[in-house]
Amino acid sequence: MADLRSLPVPEGLEGERLDAALARLFGFSRTRAAELIASGDVLVDxxxxxxxxxxxxxxxxxxxVPPPPSAPVAVAEPVPGMTVLYEDDDIVVVNKPIGVAAHPSVGWTGPTVIGGLLGAGHRVSTSGAAERQGIVHRLDANTTGAMVVAKSERAYTALKRAFKERTVEKRYHALVQGHMDPLRGTVDAPIDxxxxGDGRWAVVAGGKDSVTHYDTLEAFRSASLLDIRLETGRTHQIRVHMSALRHPCVGDLQYGADPTLAARLGVTRQWLHAVSLAFDHPAxxxxxxxxTDYPADLAEALDRVGDDS
Structure with missing residues (x-):
């Protein structure tokens, strides 16, 4: 059932854009506020x-405010290209391919890790929200690499705690534009x-604590291959931090990458891969x-950037 909310505009919001004011008053994103305005669900006087x-x-x-959409449900069907690296009674570790989300979400109609595991006959923990049972961390749909899913309830509890307490070692390789200065360092910049309100994330004062450590593995003429260790796990963290340094991941057009370089290297998504994942086994x-090894599209791009140098 729709929820009607009526109130006066606080004096402190005098002069604000309507979409920004709604976002502050009700906790919406500005995108959500704009959608409500466009659909005629907002009246002013x-x-x-x-x-x-x-x-x-x-x-x-x-x-x-219309009622929230019902939670999406994972479609149990095998996901081509998703391989199991390890499995026991408590955990399953997969090498997630491109174009696969961790779990179902509103607006996502593609394959998911959870659906792929269920479709291949694997059991997952029943802990967590219905649409993300067993999920203890996520990778972006177009970021590939190592991802662990809890199969037992004790594994879910232990791994959620481990990620929260930052005892999990998450390492990524990223091909970024240009050359890092210094060659190794730490980005400590809050993200929100x-x-x-367009769906991106950014370095924002007052955002959530976000820490990224990087080290240059190899410098090419137009790009650098980085080894990255995440201390925190914010949405799009590596992509945001690299973009803030003016060295976006190659192919990451959403965060300012050069489309010409991406086309030359044959990259159609951000060059970012979760190469390793390490943690205390929950049992x-x-x-x-x-x-995990690089998938074919990233390996090919790396060969091309090397040939250009």
């Missing part, structure tokens, strides 16, 4: 406004949603480590 209108302190807002306490 009884009239339909534009998202760019400036609000007046004391103006009366009527906002109709991009102010534009035995033994330190376990899993590594």
């Amino acid at each position: 009884g009239a339909a406004p534009a998202k760019s209108d400036r609000v007046r302190g004391g103006a009366w807002l009527d906002v109709t 949603r991009h102010p534009s 035995t306490g033994e330190w376990v480590s899993f590594t």
Whole structure:
């Protein structure tokens, strides 16, 4: 059932854009606020406004919030190209291919890791929200590499704690534009949603603590191959931090990469791969480590950038 919320605009929001004011008042993203305005679910003093209108302190807002969509359900079907690196009674570690999300979400209609595991007959933990059972961490849909999923309830609890307490070692390789200066270092910059509300993330004052360690493995004429260790695990963290340094991941057009270089190297997504994952096994306490090779598209691009140098 839709939720009607009515209230006056606080004086402190005088002069704000309507979409920004709604975002601050109700905790929406600006994108969500703009959608509500466009669909006629927002009235200001009884009239339909534009998202760019400036609000007046004391103006009366009527906002109709539609009910949230029902949680999506994983489709149990095998995912081509997703291989199992290791499995026991507690965990399953996969090498996630390109174009596969960790779990179902609103708006995503492609394959998922959870659906692929279920479709191949694997059991996963029933802990967590229905659409993300067993998921203890995520990779972007177009980021490939090592990912662990909990099969038992004790594994889910232990791994969620390990990721929260930052005792999991997550290493990535990224091909970024240009040359890093210094060649190795740490990016300690908070991340939150991009102010534009367009779905991107950005370095934002007051955002969540985000720490990325990098080391240059090889420098080419137009790009550098980095070994990256994440201390935190924010959404798009590596992509955001590299973009903030003006060295976006090759092919990451969403975060400012050069489309000409991407085309020359044949890259159609961000050059970013989760090469290894290590943690205390949730049942035995033994330190376990899993590594993955580059997929074909990233390996080919790396060969090409080397040939250009």
